[in-house]
Amino acid sequence: MKVAAGVATDIGKVREANEDAYLVEHPLYAVADGMGGHRGGEVASQLALETIEASAVTVTLADRVRDANRAVFERSGEDRAVAGMGTTLTAVVVTPDGLELAHVGDSRAYLMRGGSLRQLTQDHTLVDRMVRAGEITADEADVHPHRNVLLRSLGTEPEVQVDEQQVALLDGDRVVLCSDGLTGMITEDQLLAIVTTTPDPQETADRLVKAANRAGGIDNITVVVIDVLREEGDPEPVIRAPRRTSPKRLAIISGITIVAVIALLTATRAWIDSRWYVGVSGDNVAIYQGIPVEVLGVELSRVDLETSVDAGDAMALPFWASLADGVNVDSRQEALDTIATIEADLAEAQALPEERG
Ligand code: MG
Numbered sequence: 001m002k003v004a005a006g007v008a009t010d011i012g013k014v015r016e017a018n019e020d021a022y023l024v025e026h027p028l029y030a031v032a033d034g035m036g037g038h039r040g041g042e043v044a045s046q047l048a049l050e051t052i053e054a055s056a057v058t059v060t061l062a063d064r065v066r067d068a069n070r071a072v073f074e075r076s077g078e079d080r081a082v083a084g085m086g087t088t089l090t091a092v093v094v095t096p097d098g099l100e101l102a103h104v105g106d107s108r109a110y111l112m113r114g115g116s117l118r119q120l121t122q123d124h125t126l127v128d129r130m131v132r133a134g135e136i137t138a139d140e141a142d143v144h145p146h147r148n149v150l151l152r153s154l155g156t157e158p159e160v161q162v163d164e165q166q167v168a169l170l171d172g173d174r175v176v177l178c179s180d181g182l183t184g185m186i187t188e189d190q191l192l193a194i195v196t197t198t199p200d201p202q203e204t205a206d207r208l209v210k211a212a213n214r215a216g217g218i219d220n221i222t223v224v225v226i227d228v229l230r231e232e233g234d235p236e237p238v239i240r241a242p243r244r245t246s247p248k249r250l251a252i253i254s255g256i257t258i259v260a261v262i263a264l265l266t267a268t269r270a271w272i273d274s275r276w277y278v279g280v281s282g283d284n285v286a287i288y289q290g291i292p293v294e295v296l297g298v299e300l301s302r303v304d305l306e307t308s309v310d311a312g313d314a315m316a317l318p319f320w321a322s323l324a325d326g327v328n329v330d331s332r333q334e335a336l337d338t339i340a341t342i343e344a345d346l347a348e349a350q351a352l353p354e355e356r357g
Pocket of ligand 1: 033179180181219220
């Protein structure tokens with residue numbers, strides 16, 4: 001399985017050191033979030049990743065994580081400066097058809113597929129257990145005073161229980177590994193928005209880190225983004241089958257047709273809107289924008305200005321009987337001039353009533 005990856009890590013806005021660590025060594029990818037006084041956190045996360053990288057690839061990833069647990073635990077016992085240190089660890093190995101995933105702690109792995117996001121890992125935290133038990137809501141967990149309490153971490157006990165799973169992947173899938181410095185700062189909706197709108201994996205990792213910092217950056221932030229690429233040499237149809245219009249091609253043709261029809265309608269509408277005529281609205285002479293035509297019950301014009309000139313009187317004049325059908329003019333100004341002419345003709349006719357036949 002061919003993948004492309006991006007990675008970003010940042011100290012954040014508050015912490016004095018970055019105790020997060022990451023591994024991007026194909027086919028192995030991981031995020032670790034260390035904890036412990038002095039340099040304990042940094043040592044724990046680095047040592048855990050070095051250990052899984054160095055351990056035999058013939059054993060399962062979960063076994064390699066158990067090796068890492070022993071290495072951190074032993075170092076913690078040998079060196080008083082880092083006594084009690086520990087780390088989270090969320091690691092994946094890319095396999096021919098998916099991922100092998102191993103996980104301890106509250107870093108997370110997400111799968112983005114078809115525009116939706118699924119959390120692959122379960123947080124090993126007190127609040128997560130309380131949410132699952134129905135004792136508190138997810139919203140309450142976000143602000144709970146003990147939200148950082150881990151129930152499981154790597155290196156703090158001689159043995160550790162490791163969550164492991166196999167994840168089948170498809171072309172176009174995107175996997176995100178991250179420390180809680182990301183998920184503690186931005187919502188899953190914000191995460192999804194960035195992950196679905198940023199095609200490049202490196203740019204995605206950078207944007208996620210930036211978003212967490214913008215939201216406060218109270219913890220170290222680390223993000224690994226893994227994109228499943230279409231395999232080169234994927235079986236292309238070698239035998240030419242009788243040519244048929246594929247659904248994709250049909251969709252493209254439909255799309256082009258719709259665009260062409262919309263363009264034609266838009267051009268027609270623009271032309272209609274550029275036309276003017278003088279006609280009758282109710283009992284009065286009016287200026288219309290458009291053409292005096294009705295198509296399928298739709299008038300292709302609208303009243304622009306209804307005057308106080310009586311339409312019956314105007315149409316009684318020799319030249320203006322055609323107002324009933326609409327007198328076409330070339331502009332709104334010409335329509336106003338036409339109205340003025342009608343008014344003048346009416347005034348003239350009224351001034352000489354006795355001369356009319
Ligand atoms: Mg953290």
